[in-house]
Amino acid sequence: MxxxxxxxxxxxxxxxxxxxxxxxxxxxxxxxxxxxxxxxxxxxxxxxxxxxxxxxxxxxxxxxxxxxxxxxxxxxPMTSMQQWSFNTDEIPPLGTYIHATLASSNNEKIMERSPDGGIVTTLFTYLLENNLADAVITSGKQHSSHWCYHPKPRVVTNPEDLLDCIDRKYDPNPLLTLLRETTGFKKVAFAGLACHVLGLKKLQYAAHAYREELPALAKISDRLTRNIDFVVGIGCMCRMEKGAWDVMLNEKGVSGEDQVVKHFEERITGDYVFHLQDGSEARVPHTRIIEDPHHMCFLCCDYDGYFSDLTIDRSEFQPYSTVLLRDQKAEALFNQCLEKNLLHVRDIPNKGEDFVEDMKPMLQSLIDFDTYGYENFLKTGRFTLDPSMQQMMSHFEERRMRGIPENIFLELLKKYPQFGFARKKREELGYENLDIV
Ligand code: SF4
Ligand code: SF4
Ligand code: SF4
Incomplete structure (x- = not known):
């Protein structure tokens, strides 16, 4: 230390x-x-x-x-957590990983319901079926409708129940409340967004490093997290304000989430497309979605679940997800699933690195520019998106990035106009900022 x-x-x-x-x-x-x-x-x-x-x-x-x-x-203590996890002080773009690939599940039941590659469900099913984990902590749904954007923290022990947890849920989710309920299990797997992984890993690090300085925290953290054996991080840019999806669907004449039978994020436009019960389609432009960000995401300094064993991130190539295997445990599990034909992979392209490098100074300069209206949020509780941000998002539709450069680009977008600006503005206005060393 x-x-x-x-x-x-x-x-x-x-x-x-x-x-x-x-x-x-x-x-x-x-x-x-x-x-x-x-x-x-x-x-x-x-x-x-x-x-x-x-x-x-x-x-x-x-x-x-x-x-x-x-x-x-x-x-x-980000530097120490990185040192403890990966024996190095530096956190590289997307965090340390051994291998990156594009992967998708071979399980038809999983893929019928999954908007992405179905990787978490496939891995967790394998862990539970083979007694490699006796419980998993994941995001379930609050409602039984086909699509439900309201998450509910859930402990799953029966692999069949994992099918009910598939799909993206966009509201905030207090997943770490479940740590109290899972201490009786021997081996627990955990899947959460970057912020959940960061909170969980802070506890695991505290259990190991703060026995002398903060003994009460170390002891409780050890009791709650010593059985957490495998951690999946899900890359995340931003959530939306609670209830924002109902508002956005209502604007499109859709009465609620229960009308949706399928949804996906269109790869070329980035728009969210909803197939409805009556056979029609509703489309929410991606430029609309960024108008209602959740304020908690502006203070998010982990872009990809840096301290997880394995990260799932978005990819341009459907139905594949980007998978970052961060350590040997993740590599071994992933390879077992490949050998058993539960997953398949394709090479991940590395196209547009030069574009990302060219864009980096511009993205860094956004730390001075209030693209989302965060200052207005601090003063009035409402965001006011700068129209130039919408134009910029439209411009990026023509982007030349594919594979890892695209993931890095999203990380930079989160790092500078979101986190960087918010941190700077909070300091100016006398708000407390998270201490990071
Ligand atoms: S961010 Fe802090 S205050 Fe909020 S739920 Fe997590 S631990 Fe509690
Ligand atoms: S200070 Fe201790 S007792 Fe009080 S709410 Fe926090 S953890 Fe609980
Ligand atoms: S942006 Fe960060 S804080 Fe917001 S939901 Fe995603 S991981 Fe959590």
């Missing part, structure tokens, strides 16, 4: 003495909570519950401060 990290711990240890009030003051009231649920799982008194937008105190608080210290929006 370096000097910077020790200083950071000392500052946050002091703050944490105010217990839940510290979490409220420095995270929740600062519009920084990412709804991950870690604080709820670590509270030794079980005094926290998830409210509509953030955790709430529902019983006595003994001011132990563990919720504040566990929260991934208070401080993050």
């Amino acid at each position: 370096n000097k910077q990290e020790l200083e950071m711990l000392s500052k946050h240890k002091q703050r944490s003495e105010n217990g839940f009030d510290a979490l409220k003051q420095f995270v929740i009231d600062q519009k920084a909570c990412n709804y991950c649920g870690a604080c709820i799982s670590v509270c030794p008194k079980g005094s926290l519950a998830m409210g509509d937008e953030s955790p709430e105190l529902v019983d006595d608080c003994n001011s132990c401060g563990v919720c504040y210290l566990a929260c991934p929006r208070t401080f993050l």
